[in-house]
Amino acid sequence: MDTASPPPQGNDYTQRTALGAVAYREAQESAEFAELRHAHRSFAFPLTIAFITWYFLYVLLSSYAGGFMGTKLLGNINVAFVLGVAQFVSTFLIAWWYSRHAEAKLDPKADAIKARLEGQA
Secondary structure: OOOOOOOOOOOHHHHHHHHHHHHHHHHHOOHHHHHHHHHHHHHHHHHHHHHHHHHHHHHHHHHHOHHHHOOEEEOOEEHHHHHHHHHHHHHHHHHHHHHHHHHHHHHHHHHHHHHHHHHHO
């Protein structure tokens, strides 16, 4: 179903801009773009919620469970230190995991959409 209006009459730049806008709107409304959005959101949203929950758990434990967080595990290393380092480790693991996900699932779909748009230009 093509609901796009014809490009306005005018100079070449105006026509190319109008055609580009129509092409981008069609790409945005395509099933292929919807799949790309779904693949991104189904990965990013749950992981973001999990990480924010994990972060606030650490903050709350630090604020209200001082005895637990001060528990020594090995020498002068306590629970707070281990969980604090785990925050950094989990951040880097999530970034690595997302880059693998993007390379495997998002980039091929985005490249296909980009190639189709550039082919129409």
